[in-house]
Amino acid sequence: MRIFATALLAVLIVPVSGCDELSDLSLPWESGDPQTLEAATAVAQEWSDRRQAGDYAGVWLMFTEQIRDGISQNDYVVLSETCQSSIQMMPVTVSGVRMEGSNRAVVRLKALGFLVQFDMAYEDGKWAVPPDPEFAAELGKPVSQIIAGRKAERRCGDSDLASRLDTQTPTAAPAIPTTTTSRPTATATATPKQRAANARTVDEFLTAVPEAAERPILSGLRDQGFGYLDYELVSVAWDRTCSTFGSANGASNKAIADAKDALIGMRFTPAESDAILGIALELNGSAGIESCP
Structure with a gap:
């Protein structure tokens, strides 16, 4: 999913523990999520809140299996802390749009006048955030390679976006x-x-x-x-x-x-x-x- 880019505020970054401690974190859903738009929207809001707070280990926990299999929790934290931008970390309000079948929900994120829409996927009794096509193409690569690629394309951090606008x-x-x-x-x-x-x-x-x-x-x-x-x-x-x-x-x-x-x-x-x-x-x-x- 794009985004833009999208998206402008400096926030406090929650300290992240080492790799061993990260691996002990458990998934947040124990009893399963209802297959409803309201449940999908609530999960999307929690995911957005964690990202805005700099809780990247917690963000990783709410991704689909495709993402969690394609990049480790610790590597995702490294990637996010290296390439974070205020655009991606501004406070967001999430609203539900519609269900498309029982395993897919469409939600909309709104922040400071920007609207971004993306899907939520239902798998293993939980709502989770799937990758956008660009992120999916990066999965499976070493995190150093992903970071190098984003820096080369000027999409890693605030300074890159600002230089492109200028x-x-x-x-x-x-x-x-x-x-x-x-x-x-x-x-x-x-x-x-x-x-x-x-x-x-x-x-x-x-x-x-x-x-x-x-x-x-x-x-x-x-x-x-x-x-x-x-x-x-x-x-x-x-x-x-x-x-x-x-x-x-x-x-x-x-x-x-x-x-x-x-x-x-x-x-x-x-x-x-x-x-x-x-x-x-x-x-x-x-x-x-x-x-x-």
Whole structure:
């Protein structure tokens, strides 16, 4: 699961014990969880609270077996403490969205105007947090290799994200009216903007993680010729757009204008901004965005 990136507060970090003590920690569910949206939401909230508190050993306990088999508890603590950022550790409120069968629940995290949606998986009588495609691709690798890869891609800690934001410079492109409701297409004048060295583009991310093409924002930008955009910044922009359209007024003209202003403020060109808005509007129309698929 993205995130963005997403996500801005400094917090106190709970000291973590050594490897031997970590292995003695037991899973927190003894009697099993009800297969309900309420139970899944409560587990997701607890997982988020542990992450915000810096309790990475406790966070690991609430992952699916796929993650716990792919990275040890101690290595996950090392990875998280090395690459932690204030964006990932801000206080979060979790709400339930819907059940999809008896073993999958969709929940939504909200923090400081950002909305991020992800799945919860039911396995062995418990609700647990599964990996997003990017994290799944890292499982099984030595933690030093994972950290090196994230640093090379500038997605390890606050300084990397800040440097990427600072190096984004827009290029000239024709403006499209902010009230556009159809998906715009890329033109020859919408040329790639400068981006930080080693930052992954949408195209590069989809090549590495093909299943991520199920996300409309990624496949949509690629298909329109905007695959050169920074993947992490696109993820942040997408969640911010969802948040703007998720208000009571839905995708009103004002909400569209506000969303475009926010995208321009993130240094996307007008054409790039309209591409993101067009995908959002095509998915959800005037009813308002209730999720960030």
